[in-house]
Amino acid sequence: xxxxxxxxxxxxxxxxxxxxxxxxxxxxxxxxxxxxxxxxxxxxxxxxxxxxxxxxxxxxxxxxxxxxxxxxxxxxxxxxxxxxxxxxxxxxxxxxxxxxxxxxxxxxxxxxxxxxxxxxxxxxxxxxxxxxxxxxxxxxxxxxxxxxxxxxxxxxxxxxxxxxxxxxxxxxxxxxxxxxxxxxxxxxxx
Amino acid sequence: xxxxxxxxxxxxxxxxxxxxxxxxxxxxxxxxxxxxxxxxxxxxxxxxxxxxxxxxxxxxx
Numbered sequence: 001x002x003x004x005x006x007x008x009x010x011x012x013x014x015x016x017x018x019x020x021x022x023x024x025x026x027x028x029x030x031x032x033x034x035x036x037x038x039x040x041x042x043x044x045x046x047x048x049x050x051x052x053x054x055x056x057x058x059x060x061x062x063x064x065x066x067x068x069x070x071x072x073x074x075x076x077x078x079x080x081x082x083x084x085x086x087x088x089x090x091x092x093x094x095x096x097x098x099x100x101x102x103x104x105x106x107x108x109x110x111x112x113x114x115x116x117x118x119x120x121x122x123x124x125x126x127x128x129x130x131x132x133x134x135x136x137x138x139x140x141x142x143x144x145x146x147x148x149x150x151x152x153x154x155x156x157x158x159x160x161x162x163x164x165x166x167x168x169x170x171x172x173x174x175x176x177x178x179x180x181x182x183x184x185x186x187x188x189x190x
Numbered sequence: 191x192x193x194x195x196x197x198x199x200x201x202x203x204x205x206x207x208x209x210x211x212x213x214x215x216x217x218x219x220x221x222x223x224x225x226x227x228x229x230x231x232x233x234x235x236x237x238x239x240x241x242x243x244x245x246x247x248x249x250x251x
Binding site (some may be wrong): 060062064065066067068070071088115127130166 | 194
């Protein structure tokens with residue numbers, strides 16, 4: 001017969017209490033047959049960072065051909081306050097899924113391409129997406145692109161979105177959650 | 191006149207591929223109020239234009 005042993009720590013002074021909820025039902029909590037540390041609701045793996053930001057207020061104007069940092073002025077959620085100034089800084093080391101949606105509009109001259117870039121600590125890390133249109137000069141045109149990736153990040157890395165577009169005029173990056181957003185979450189800790 | 195237009199006025203032989211994803215020139219804007227700038231210039235034969243050259247293009251336009 002296997003046994004359950006609960007042992008204290010000779011160095012500590014705190015008292016750990018296993019407490020039952022207010023319930024009239026008998027239940028069995030099964031321990032996993034493996035070594036490891038029990039997760040709680042406060043563990044990074046469970047309560048790690050998740051954020052969702054989007055462009056709001058005014059649209060952002062990009063010059064054709066210029067790799068431009070996208071600004072996100074509003075958040076739907078930012079569980080660990082890791083997103084500020086359009087930059088995601090995880091604070092918890094681990095593997096993160098990051099997703100970007102970008103909509104670009106050229107009001108004259110058509111739009112040729114839209115490219116989403118992910119920057120880490122100020123340098124290009126990945127090109128998430130690049131799409132082209134069949135541009136006709138003089139056309140009013142728009143493109144929408146999305147990209148996702150899973151990255152490893154330490155707690156202090158900074159992650160930003162840059163976009164480059166070629167068009168016959170300046171490109172407008174429109175405000176609105178449904179047009180331009182940047183979101184992500186911890187997939188697993190390091 | 192934007193930076194791309196100024197550069198291609200100095201070097202008309204440049205093509206859009208030189209500025210493209212795998213191109214040797216990258217123009218960037220960090221949205222910090224400082225405007226467009228040349229972040230990378232690795233063209234094999236053409237030297238990065240000086241600010242004076244770029245200003246002269248605008249003055250002459």
